[in-house]
Amino acid sequence: MSLTGFSSPWWFLLLFVVAAVVAGYVLALRTRRKRTLRFSNLELLERVAPRGRRWTRHVPAALLVVSLLLLTFALAGPTAEQKVPRNRATVMLVIDVSLSMEATDVAPTRLKAAQDAAKQFAEGLTPGVNLGLISFAGTATVLVAPTTERDGVVRAIDNLKLAQSTATGEGIFAALQSIESFSAVVGGADGPPPARILLMTDGKQTVPQDEYAPRGAFTAAGVAKQKEIPVTTISFGTSHGSVEIEGKQIPVEVDDTSMREIARLSGGDFYKAATADELKEVYASLGEQIGYETKNVDASRPWVVLGTIVLIGAAGSSLFLGQRLP
Template sequence: MSLTGFASPWWFLLLIAVAAVAVGYVLAQRARRKRTMRFANLDLLEKVAPKSQGWVRHLPAVLIVLSLLLLTVALAGPTAEQKVPRNRATVMLVIDVSLSMEATDVLPTRLQAAQEAATSFARNMTPGINLGLISFAGTATVLVNPTTDRNGVIKAIENLKLAQSTATGEGIFAALQSVESFSSVVGGADGPPPARIVLMSDGKQTVPEDLYAARGGYTAAQAAKQAGVPISSISFGTTHGSVDIDGKAQPVSVDDESLREIARLSGGDFYKAASAEELKKVYADLGEQIGYELKDADASKPWVVVGTLILMLGAAASLFFGQRLP
């Protein structure tokens, strides 16, 4: 166990008393030996005295002192860094449903692989997270507002439909609006809950073509930065994807550059997934990162348990070797 500190370190003052007990035991043993040597007839003592138990007779005292040390540490309130579920956060899952998601470079299709991974992400998200869902193609649609009910999100993911164009900025702006509306309702004395956008897309923005336009992806990412809502962007697909449009194969190469820049501008992280398995791993990593946080939590229980067990062993050893409690 790696300790990070103690909640009540002043309890360590009890170690003075523990040390006094240990010193008192040693002095008592020496005094007892001196009395024995002074008044006993050594020849007679060797004949009638039981055979000495040696160091074993000190075992009960050693165990009891050790237990007092451990229990003192427990009273001092040791803390350790532990992973605990978040109870208050908002996550907007924003999924690209443009026609390029029909490409089969990721089997069975990009969309089906994305649906499976997103479903697993929603199902495994910690209960305290409020999860919402937005799909976007030429426009953005809020399918599920932030909620702790996973069934609605999962059903909406299963019913995603493809459409023309890619308006990445609209998807981000819709997510920011949803976060703001939800935060205004649930925000209390502690302020609005922390929020994050998980953006998954496979292609370059087409509406508008300029990413720095008023409704462009880069402008939306800058707005997310100002709102304190980082974007975790996932670039999904390969450079050799294609879709059939009017009987003609059209290349739909994944656009890593713009999604990486969106993450950077928002203060978030960029992820690359070129296969269904890689996408599942990305979502799993995000689930751990978003759903849990590291906190200094109470770690005294192991010290109490071990200290109590050793104290019981000390008492048992005293009864066994000395037929009495110390």
Template sequence: MSLTGFRSPWWFLLLVVVAAVVAGYVLAVRARRKRTMRFSNLALLERVAPRAEGWTRHVPAALLVVSLLLLTFALAGPTAEQKVPRNRATVMLVIDVSLSMEATDVQPSRLKAAQDAARQFAKGLTPGVNLGLISFAGTATVLVAPTTEREGVVRAIDNLKLAQSTATGEGIFAALQSIESFSAVVGGAEGPPPARIVLMTDGKQTVPQDEYAPRGAFTAAGVAKQKDIPVTAISFGTSHGTVEIEGKEVPVEVDDASMKEIARLSGGDFYKAATAEELKQVYASLGEQIGYETKDVDASKPWVVLATLVLISAAGTSLLVGQRLP
């Protein structure tokens, strides 16, 4: 555990008191020694005075000082970074269902592998995150509005169907609209929850041809940037994928460059997955990023426990060494 700061550092002023206790103990030891040296009959003193315990007689006092130091540290409110589940966030999962997803360069097919990975992502996402699902080909369809219920999302993922064309921009715009509608309902005094779009596609946009067109993918990514909704773009597939359309073998190479540009324009991240296992790893990483956040939490309890144990040790050693409490 690495400490990140203190919530009440003014408690460290108690160190002055601790220093005073140490100084008082040293002065008391010296005064006792002087009184002993003044005793006129040293032979009688050796017979009636208890035998000196040496350095061990200082152990109880040392433990008491250590416990005070630990208690002061605890009162100062040390904090540490800790991953905690998010209790409010919105994620729209946008999945390409164009005909190119039928390619088998990723076994058993791009679509089946994408469904499997998306299903695991939905099931593993922390309960406080609202998850929605959009599929897109020539048009985009909101299959599930943002919700914390995962069963509907999983069923919708299982029932994804292929269609013609790839309108990536429409998928992003549909996600933005769904997020805005949901945020308007749940915003409250704290404002809308943070949102993100997770876009998974395997090919280049075909509708419209120009990605900078009003409904193009790059235009949509720019709008997402303005609304502070980053797009995490996942490019899925290989350069040698093919599908059969009307009896012809058609190559369906992935378009990494466009996906990288969508991520850049929106302020999001880009991931490349050429296998089903790589896609699962990408989704697992996203689940950690989206589902959890790092916060500074109170870390004083271990110090209080340690201070208490040392204080008990001080009392125990004092009774053992000097037959009295310090």
């Protein structure tokens, strides 16, 4: 266990009391020894008092001091970092279903690989997280509103259909609207739950062509930044992908530059995945980040238990060795 701090460090002032107890014990021993030497026959004392048991008489006192130290440590409220599940977070999964997702540079196709990885992500996400799904091509469609139920999300991922064009900005705007609608319903005294958008696409925005247009991807990323909803982008595919349209092979190279810029403008992160396995690794990493958060939690229980055990040991050894309590 790695300690990160103490919630009530002022309890360490009790260490002065422990030090006073130790000093008092040492002083009492010296006073008793002086009285013994003053009124005892030393030759007789050497024969009567066994040498081997002299150190054992200090065991109860030593255990008592150790227990006081451990209990003082516990009272100071040690804390430790611990991963705890998020129970209120909202995640919108936004998946590109433009025709470029039919490319086979990622076997069997980009879309099929994306579906498999997205389903694995949905099924493995912490149960308390609200997950929604949006698909986008020329327009964006909210397929599943944020929910803790995963079956509907998985079925919707299985039923994704390809369409023409790539309106990345519309996908982000649809996610923002869905998050706001959901937050208005579930938000309580603590405010709306934290939210994040996961945008997975393989190509450059085509509708509108200007990404800084009012409905463009960069504009949407800026709005997401204002609303404090980061957009994590996943650029999926390779630079040599192509699809056949009307008998012609059309290159569909991924647009990493735009995806990096969307992440930067929104305050999110950028990930690159060129294979199905890499995409699954990205989703697994994101699931760990989104589903859990690291918090400082109380770590005093082990110290209380140990201090109590040592205190019992002090009492037991005192009764066994000296037939009295310390």
